[in-house]
Amino acid sequence: MIAVAERIEAPIVPSALPSGGRLLSINNYYYRRGGAEVVFLEQNRLFEEIGWDVVPFAMRHPRNLPSPHERHFVEEIEFGHAYGPMTRLKHAASIIYSREARARLRDILGEARPDVAHFHNIYHHLSPSFLPVLRQAGVPVVMTVHDLKLACPAYTMLRDGKVCERCRGGRIHNVVVNRCIKGSLPLSGLVMLETAVHRALGLYRDTVDAFAVPSRFYIDKLVEWGWPRERFVHVPNFVDSTALRPGTTVGEGFLYVGRLSPEKGLDTLVRAAALSAQPVTIVGTGPMEDELRALAAETGADARFLGFRTGEALHDAIRGCRAVVLPSTWYENAPISVLEAYALGRPVIGARIGGLPEMVREGETGAIVPPGDVAALAAELTRFGTLPAETLLAMGRAGRRWVETDFSRDAYRDRLLDLYASLRGGRR
Structure with missing residues (x-):
């Protein structure tokens, strides 16, 4: 192999x-x-x-x-x-x-x-x-x-919104101890049994x-x-870049696309938007929506919530921003949203966690920031908010070339x- x-x-x-x-x-x-x-x-x-x-x-x-x-x-x-x-x-x-x-x-x-x-x-x-x-x-x-x-019975190596590797070394009882599946003892017990059986049978x-x-x-x-x-x-x-038309002008503000859940680092994004006075648009739905709206009101962040978008409506939203932001705090694998942003001619600001760093070329297709660091993300939003349009378009073109060859x-x-x-x- x-x-x-x-x-x-x-x-x-x-x-x-x-x-x-x-x-x-x-x-x-x-x-x-x-x-x-x-x-x-x-x-x-x-x-x-x-x-x-x-x-x-x-x-x-x-x-x-x-x-x-x-x-x-x-x-x-x-x-x-x-x-x-x-x-x-x-x-x-x-x-x-x-x-x-x-x-x-x-x-x-x-x-x-x-x-x-x-x-x-x-x-x-x-x-x-x-x-x-x-x-x-x-x-x-x-x-x-x-x-x-x-490796992880609960899929994500995530507990209470933070990275967790307590089941490492076969200690899968932790999925029950910590009620990792929807906070439910019966569901967590079922998943622990599932994992034990599958491992015993070598499935x-x-x-x-x-x-x-x-x-x-x-x-x-x-x-x-x-x-x-x-x-x-x-x-x-x-992604099929041939079906995606890249933006030829620079839009306004920054965009997040995905599920509105704790592991996505969206509280960090809202706080960074407030600190940097940069507008952000959030596309998606999920359990944190009400909390994020309240946080935006509390901090004075210029945050718009567009709800679920797909197809050309989503593509227009991506083309209409300066950069796509993925502020995750968990072990992302290889988000297709990064590739879609590149194919549509937009740079990406991602967190230094999971597979995200291997999908962003610092200074060439975007930037990488420490996960959960409000000040660092705010600094990048400020910097990208003042970069010349041609610099942002050049990053977008570099991302699209990368997609066309490797992705x-x-x-x-x-x-x-x-x-x-x-x-x-x-x-x-």
């Missing part, structure tokens, strides 16, 4: 890579729900464009895209619904080990043997119960690592041939927690093709 990783980091020659094959593409949801689903669905489209037969495997859901393979999808589990006691008990068992997912996966293999299986998020809804079936059938398996679930460690990881930081962090480095391959996220749809597909070829050739 080390050789594979080294080859993927080298320049890629698309004409030398294989095209055509059958991809079993797996994810809990089969509609655009979050970042993982966007990558999952766009990856399917990329491979269909070059003649691959893509067979999806997911959970049934009213919002799913149409698929001729839907008959093989597993029963819907939607947390928050008012299920009865017996149904809740059945779902709890399926979260840990879904016999239905295992059986339906066998049906798929009976109809069409894939050349490779690639899964994204399968926790809770599908569960990893079907992975040994793929292993026994000799199908190479790839997992894209969208979060830190392989990830013994069945996945390669882990595709969008950030080098996540690779390093998982290695710190005991995973062998050779199991991981750096495969950055991508393009073709680069992403070619990296995976190279990885798939190495696995299909038996070099695991």
Whole structure:
């Protein structure tokens, strides 16, 4: 696998890579729900464009895209619904080990043997119960690592809005002690049991041939927690820059795009906006919205809240700012919002945490500040607020060039093709 990783980091020659094959593409949801689903669905489209037969495997859901393979999808589990006691008990068992997912996966293999299986998020809804079936059938398996679930039972290494690594070294009882799952003792206990069972059965460690990881930081962090480095391959996220028109003039103020939750460092952003007297626009929804509005009123920050935006409305908001700001205080992986900002010709001010520093070239495509440091962020907002328009546009152009070379749809597909070829050739 080390050789594979080294080859993927080298320049890629698309004409030398294989095209055509059958991809079993797996994810809990089969509609655009979050970042993982966007990558999952766009990856399917990329491979269909070059003649691959893509067979999806997911959970049934009213919002799913149409698929001729839907008959093989597993029963819907939607947390928050008012299920009865017996149904809740059945779902709890399926979260840990879904016999239905295992059986339906066998049906798929009976109809069409894939050349490779690639899964994204399968926790809770599908569960990893079907992975040994793929292993026994000799199908190479790839997992894209969208979060830190392989190490942290609660996905995020986050507790009470701060980074937490207390479960390191197998001490997963801390997820119950600290009620890490929505502050609930029963849910935290269920997730601890889920983690214990999956680790005891080796459902990830013994069945996945390669882990595709969008950030080098996540690779390093998982290695710190005991995973062998050779199991991981750096495969950055991508955006289709050809579909995004960059801004040609500099806008006003600064923009945040994303969920309004404590780990995003938005209190730092509002306070920095007040300290620097620079306007900020916040796009997104989440549990902190009321608190952030109150903080803006209290501090006198010039903060506008636009709510949820998508498509051209979101792109216009990005083009209308001087820079996009990501003030996170948790271990971000590789936010696509950074790549979208670059593709739209805007620099990025990011926090020095998680995978963000590897996505910002200081002074060339943006700036990096310490997480949670109001004064440092305010200083950058002030500086970017006075930079000449041509300097900001030059940063935006540099970011777009970077996206077009290293984070393009073709680069992403070619990296995976190279990885798939190495696995299909038996070099695991």
